[in-house]
Amino acid sequence: MTDADRSDSLMSPIQPEQLDPGAVIAQSLDNQWVPAQLTRDMIESGRSLDQVDRRRVREVRAEYFRSLINASQVVINRAYFYNNDAINRDLMEEDEARAAHRRLLASGAIVPFLLGERHPAEEPPAHLHVRRQGFTAWQETLAGMSASDRVRCVRMSWDDSQGDKENRERARIRLFQPFTEKVQGLTAKDIDVLAAQVGVAREDTDRFGARLGEVVGFSNGLSVSRQPVVRNTLYEEFVSVPGTNVAEGRYDRAKPFAAEIKQLLDLIYNVNLADALGRYPLTPVGSLRRVVLQEAREARAATVGVVQDPEQLLTFLRRQSFAAVQDHLTPAAVNDLSLHDIWRLRQTPVWNAYIQAFGALTAAPEAFHDGVGRVFDCYVRLNSEILKLARERRQARPSAWRPVVEVVVTVGAAVFTAVSGNELWQVAGSVLPLTVSGSLTGSVQLVLRNRMAGRQEQRFAREIATVRLASEREWAQFHDLVRRLPGYQDTAGPAATGTASATTQDNEDLPEY
Structure with missing residues (x-):
């Protein structure tokens, strides 16, 4: 039996509407997620994600466990099973931790989200960052499941009659396009409200609004030149230290309102998968919530x-x-x-x-x-x-x-x-x-x-x-x-804190999200 055949035999493909009504997407599993206070400390001290890794992984693991305690079902981007140290540590152990992970997969408590892949054990494209030890452990975890077990995997579409065209189109329409539209709509919001909710001082509101105008203008330029509007590109221009890899997580205090813009980009980035799947984003306490986006949100009226x-x-x-x-x-x-x-x-x-x-x-x-x-x-x-x-x-x-x-x-x-x-x-x-x-x-x-x-x-x-x-x-x-x-x-004026969030992974058939 080939790896593909084995994966197909253990997988139950499901559509978004087949998820539990109480299913959630945990924001904290994103590679850029940092607790609010730690984000401010990082910008002030110039420390990278690696330099705060020990504290951050502890926070992420706590949020991971909370999601499994407080929700019937947790949807997790497939890449995080092997690239996120807070998750893959359980897969690398040959004891009850890996066995527990298998049980959670088989029971449907954990549901992998597949962006372009067709089965959970599929080798990632060569150009993507992969923690090889973690991916090997992920494959071994799947391979060791009982023959009667099935792993529910959710995808935008499983129709392969046109070579996965429908899945790619749904991903673009439900994930990439909404991100672009929300970024380009930031200056259409009530700037006074937006500034207050991300923690900008009232006397700095006009400067903050002007900086948002630059973000929107830059995004519009990308769209006009037919380049994808993705979070990493916006990070490079408005958040990250020049010349560094975005994955390093070095945020530039010299860039005006870098922390506040990061909050907004992460918020926008986070909500798309939850919306696309018709489920909830699970927000860590104290993190920026989507109410900041001032949306009518008619589409969510059916679930909220x-x-x-x-x-x-x-x-x-x-x-x-x-x-x-x-x-x-x-x-x-x-x-x-x-x-x-x-x-x-x-x-x-x-x-x-x-x-x-x-x-x-x-x-x-x-x-x-x-x-x-x-x-x-x-x-x-x-x-x-x-x-x-x-x-x-x-x-x-x-x-x-x-x-x-x-x-x-x-x-x-x-x-x-x-x-x-x-x-x-x-x-x-x-x-x-x-x-x-x-x-x-x-x-x-x-x-x-x-x-x-x-x-x-x-x-x-x-x-x-x-x-x-x-x-x-x-x-x-x-x-x-x-x-x-x-x-x-x-009390005093409202304070807001920022977070990063989980949505989709990179794929060779889709632009980096």
Whole structure:
């Protein structure tokens, strides 16, 4: 049996619509993803990705595990299985880690995304960067799967009647073209809102807008000359140190607004695969969210509820009551667990109840008051189960825990946050005046976390509704309702942090994305 035959026999090709409704695409697995604070440190100190690799890989692995804990299914770009050290370390071990990875593949918990390949074990094109040891481990992992196992692989199209032409066209239309359009539409946004949400000081807004004009002009020039508009090319011009390979991750503090432009490019880059597959991008807590793009997003209305009524929007911020917390400890580091532990966790009734509760809430956000308490209770029980697994490993360090639900409502440049749980409730607003063309779109995000926060702890954040108010009058009505909530406080202007994100890999038949 040839490698191709073997791969075909173990693979179940699926279309995007066959993914689980709760499937996510984890942003943190992208080769340029860096936590927000670390990004700022890198630009200030001139350090590269390799120079912060140890800290970064630890962060990525924690986000990788969180995605497997908090979502029924995770879609991962095939290249990341062998090029991302946070993932391939499990494949290189001959013990329970590789066995756990095989089980997660066979169960459909992990779904490889194939851009131009037709099977998961296919040799990458020679011109692409490949960690050879990781790729060998990936092939061995697939080759060692049981004859009855099947790996679900998702692709834009599997129709080969025209030599893969349909798949290439869908990739261009759903991935490459939307990236170009979003980049070229940046100056059509409300620049005041955009600047505030990426953290630009108000006095620098005009300079920031002018720099965005340069980004758009450069992108237009590429399009006119029929050159692809891809993130690496824009990085070279506006973000990276001249003469360096973009993959090195050396970001140039001498280039105006390099950090903010990186945030925007990474955000735009991230959302395309999730949109193309009709699923969610999984946003690490504190990372820049797509509400910054000020989109109408009619295409996502089928999977994310749209809130248009000020009274209905207020329900997300009103106080909730939750069950008492019995166990006041949580593992301080999710990635102190093993992949085998994650597999075991996913087999428990507690995990299944949590996934079902969260799925019900995201399917019907209008029933938030009825469903959020159950999600919280399931979240508390899930963390107790994680703690039980963590205690079996000597290196796991339990720490104090105050579990909370945080709801973040964004409308234009205004951000309202309500924190509730464990006998605690706070609500605060960070509001900038609406401009003449003020954006009245936004989102509702649900965050489950430990109030005594540490980056390595279990937490989850996901958008559960889109906000679209019809007029400034409705915005004023909503703002007035929120200000009447007991204990409401106004805070300083909204702060935003950046991230990089995962979408597609390079392929010889498609331009670098």
